[in-house]
Amino acid sequence: MEGIAEVKLEQVRICDLDALKKHIHTRIPTIYTASKTSTVIPFELIEQERFHFRPVATIARLVLADLTMLPKRITLLENCLVRLEGAVTWEELRLFLKEQGLDLKVAPTDESASVLGGVATAASGERSFAFGNVRAQIVAVEFMDYKGEVQRLLRAKKLHSDALIDFVPYQQKLAAYHQHHFKNPHAPYMEYESDLMIGTEGQLGVIVAIEMEVTSLVDHSYFAIMLPRWEKGHFWHQQIFNFLQQFCRKDNKDNTEEAPLVWAAEFLDANSLTLLRMSDQESVLKCIDNFPPDQDVLFLEVTSAALDDFYDKLIAFFENENNESNEHVLSMDRIMQLPCEDYHCLRVAVPRTIQESNARKGVTKKGTDLQVAAHDFPKLLDLYLEARKIEESYLFGHFASAHLHFNFTPKSSDGHAISKCDQFLEELYKKIALKKDPFVLCSPFAEHGVGVLKKKFMQDFYGEVEQELFKKLKDRYDPYRQFFPHGFMSL
Numbered sequence: 001m002e003g004i005a006e007v008k009l010e011q012v013r014i015c016d017l018d019a020l021k022k023h024i025h026t027r028i029p030t031i032y033t034a035s036k037t038s039t040v041i042p043f044e045l046i047e048q049e050r051f052h053f054r055p056v057a058t059i060a061r062l063v064l065a066d067l068t069m070l071p072k073r074i075t076l077l078e079n080c081l082v083r084l085e086g087a088v089t090w091e092e093l094r095l096f097l098k099e100q101g102l103d104l105k106v107a108p109t110d111e112s113a114s115v116l117g118g119v120a121t122a123a124s125g126e127r128s129f130a131f132g133n134v135r136a137q138i139v140a141v142e143f144m145d146y147k148g149e150v151q152r153l154l155r156a157k158k159l160h161s162d163a164l165i166d167f168v169p170y171q172q173k174l175a176a177y178h179q180h181h182f183k184n185p186h187a188p189y190m191e192y193e194s195d196l197m198i199g200t201e202g203q204l205g206v207i208v209a210i211e212m213e214v215t216s217l218v219d220h221s222y223f224a225i226m227l228p229r230w231e232k233g234h235f236w237h238q239q240i241f242n243f244l245q246q247f248c249r250k251d252n253k254d255n256t257e258e259a260p261l262v263w264a265a266e267f268l269d270a271n272s273l274t275l276l277r278m279s280d281q282e283s284v285l286k287c288i289d290n291f292p293p294d295q296d297v298l299f300l301e302v303t304s305a306a307l308d309d310f311y312d313k314l315i316a317f318f319e320n321e322n323n324e325s326n327e328h329v330l331s332m333d334r335i336m337q338l339p340c341e342d343y344h345c346l347r348v349a350v351p352r353t354i355q356e357s358n359a360r361k362g363v364t365k366k367g368t369d370l371q372v373a374a375h376d377f378p379k380l381l382d383l384y385l386e387a388r389k390i391e392e393s394y395l396f397g398h399f400a401s402a403h404l405h406f407n408f409t410p411k412s413s414d415g416h417a418i419s420k421c422d423q424f425l426e427e428l429y430k431k432i433a434l435k436k437d438p439f440v441l442c443s444p445f446a447e448h449g450v451g452v453l454k455k456k457f458m459q460d461f462y463g464e465v466e467q468e469l470f471k472k473l474k475d476r477y478d479p480y481r482q483f484f485p486h487g488f489m490s491l
């Protein structure tokens with residue numbers, strides 16, 4: 001089990017903003033929770049008092065404050081701008097928008113997660129290939145501060161240094177990640193006022209409302225492309241990755257009126273599909289039946305109105321590649337269209353099954369999700385190939401953003417396997433933090449955040465610049481150290 005310090009745990013429910021204010025005034029160290037889908041905070045173990053936090057001096061008491069009872073409200077402010085309050089989930093927001101002829105630009109795979117939790121963790125998900133992560137869409141954030149007052153932060157206002165806080169050295173350190181379009185580097189981007197609440201995981205206050213850009217609802221079509229197993233050679237994975245880059249909106253902004261052509265390109269490897277074949281859910285088994293065994297699958301979400309155009313491009317790409325290479329030929333019958341429901345059903349089932357299986361075994365997550373710059377995509381697969389040799393594992397995720405999730409699933413009884421996975425991950429994080437080969441830039445925090453499980457890796461990522469800024473932000477926004485005091489800002 002992680003960490004060492006014992007903490008006395010209490011749980012409370014927050015039903016309205018007055019109750020929130022009252023709780024904040026107690027100044028008791030608190031983690032404010034929403035849907036509890038975080039994969040880097042093992043809520044079940046914490047609640048059963050089976051998780052021991054890494055010590056933060058003086059913290060002997062901790063409250064888990066449930067925000068899911070906060071009254072929910074969604075209001076359409078103007079075309080393509082929505083305001084929401086309380087613990088609205090992504091699914092609730094998507095259904096509300098659908099009735100207005102609108103749609104989400106951010107699509108985290110688990111729609112039961114809350115939108116405000118998504119803001120706190122800088123969620124990205126499937127559509128960030130087309131629209132960037134949640135940060136690119138947030139216009140305003142309202143949060144309750146340590147005095148119990150609601151403050152409003154705007155994207156339109158840049159964060160300026162003052163006598164106490166200098167943002168410049170920190171911004172300079174993250175500039176290269178920005179340039180290469182990383183969704184989230186090792187520490188939150190700090191450019192606009194609203195960034196203070198995005199990706200800071202509730203360590204500076206409690207988010208109570210946001211205003212967010214959305215987009216027009218368009219009809220989508222879904223393709224699956226069957227590929228040979230990536231670990232046996234990833235020629236086609238690389239070629240298709242390169243082909244898809246022409247559809248990526250690198251500026252992370254929807255500047256045009258036109259809908260993007262490709263909204264998402266999501267990957268499930270053959271091992272992930274095998275895992276689903278053992279599912280006890282009828283719906284999953286029904287969908288998986290359509291897929292041949294021993295193949296990886298790449299799913300594409302495409303604007304239906306541009307389907308013919310896209311299909312022609314895809315076929316031309318396949319023909320060209322097949323003509324160029326005698327060695328790697330892929331027949332067109334590997335491309336099939338599928339219903340939207342099947343895509344979503346299979347895509348979400350993989351991380352859910354892994355998370356549930358870990359929780360049942362009492363094993364904390366043994367995995368990571370690395371995002372690399374596009375030119376490093378082949379190196380990313382090579383690196384995961386090394387990991388695959390260690391233990392049973394699964395590879396899936398946001399293919400075209402060069403951002404793939406890798407998870408080991410060791411048995412709880414196999415201490416040797418668990419420590420091999422831990423050792424691999426520790427060495428991996430160290431290598432990435434020290435910017436050693438194979439990547440100059442790589443982020444193991446592109447989504448999900450740091451939580452408490454990844455905190456042990458952070459020491460190598462944060463130099464003086466990060467630590468100094470975090471301390472000053474905590475001094476200003478959390479002087480009593482009551483907001484998620486076990487988070488990454490308090491190493």
Ligand SMILES: Cc1cc2nc3c(=O)[nH]c(=O)nc-3n(C[C@H](O)[C@H](O)[C@H](O)COP(=O)(O)OP(=O)(O)OC[C@H]3O[C@@H](n4cnc5c(N)ncnc54)[C@H](O)[C@@H]3O)c2cc1C
Pocket residue numbers: 031032033034035036037038039041067107108109110112113114115116117118119120121122123124125126201202203205206207208348351352355447448449451484
């Ligand atoms: C199957 C599965 C798929 C997933 N897919 C994705 C994905 O595609 N993209 C992605 O980004 N993530 C994904 N995640 C991770 C997870 O859903 C996100 O981290 C999510 O944003 C957490 O939202 P939540 O409501 O569950 O928050 P919780 O898990 O309850 O809390 C997460 C963190 O947010 C803080 N927090 C929550 N609400 C507030 C608030 N109102 N104010 C301040 N802080 C707050 C908490 O203190 C905590 O630090 C996935 C998880 C699972 C299990």
